[in-house]
Amino acid sequence: MIYIWVMKYPEAKEKFIETWGNLGSQWGVNKSIAQVQALLLIAPEPLSTDDIMQELTISRGNANMSIRQLLDWGIVYKKAVAGDRKEYFVAEKNVWKWSLKIGNVRKQRELNPVLELLRELAEGNETIKTAEEKEFAKQVKELNAFTQQISKLADKLFLSPQGEQLLKLLKMFA
Amino acid sequence: MIYIWVMKYPEAKEKFIETWGNLGSQWGVNKSIAQVQALLLIAPEPLSTDDIMQELTISRGNANMSIRQLLDWGIVYKKAVAGDRKEYFVAEKNVWKWSLKIGNVRKQRELNPVLELLRELAEGNETIKTAEEKEFAKQVKELNAFTQQISKLADKLFLSPQGEQLLKLLKMFA
DNA sequence: ACAAACTTTCAGTAAATATTGAAAATACAG
């Protein structure tokens, strides 16, 4: 006998938000921020800070900071609601749009600092003598070349107008 | 008058290791692990656990765990040194090789759990009634389609024999 | 200009993660 367990909506919703939050840590995003995005992604209507606090049982400070971060990244927008003074928020629901923005944020965080480091280190290569110094110079040079290529590729993919470059890529490698 | 400050080798080395370690946190890798890789990358000779402890001033436990993790990922190898009972270690120095492996590790960590979550959630879509439920089902469906595409692409890029797919890609988008 | 509604900040606290170091386990030489 095989039982198939199909979740009811409230359970599925909770699981989605909970899991998305936990996955956040794998992505270098803190749990609350990821949960706020998850909540807004599946909300059919704009939500206020109070709505978010209540749904996720988090503090006002936390809710506010999380929303600000998502606004900064450009994957959540403010939305005025007629006859209400509060701010309301909606998520960017198009997965292409928000993924590209996140991709770009991560590229800046993860790749740009490496380029900067390697550029600095590439300068002091005049007086190479020992085996240690040779190996160091070699690795810095190779890393630099490689990182620059990846960096340019990432820019092309994440910054192209309607994500057309990534789309092209997906079609090519489908 | 402009002064240009060119680093001497010991300083450059320290900066490389230190910065690589700090960048680790941006990449979801802990500092010690990233530092051990950095140290081994620029070492012209195999290093023992004691060498690593000494260079990075970290404990034996930490050094051991970091090395094991790098071995697990397949970006550091054991190397026997004649007449010495200790284990010695060398890094994979080819930036293409180790980057592809890291790319694959990250794909597994960051994408696979999302696929699993979405697969589970996609099952319970029979009784859709409210606007909330519709929005939820729609987002799960879109996310699922998108993530699957990206996942397949990542596999093709990171798992292709000599990184030839990524190489092809870089040439195409150069 | 005032007060109520709402948002932001941030010092204090809680939670999660990383590191140590010494004890236990294992591998090796004679």
Add this chain to the structure above:
DNA sequence: CTGTATTTTCAATATTTACTGAAAGTTTGT
């Protein structure tokens, strides 16, 4: 088989990161 060198484990501790809640700041309607 025994003693010694080496590696591994893991409870205790330190460090880093996240979260709270109340006070300060801001905006808006009258």
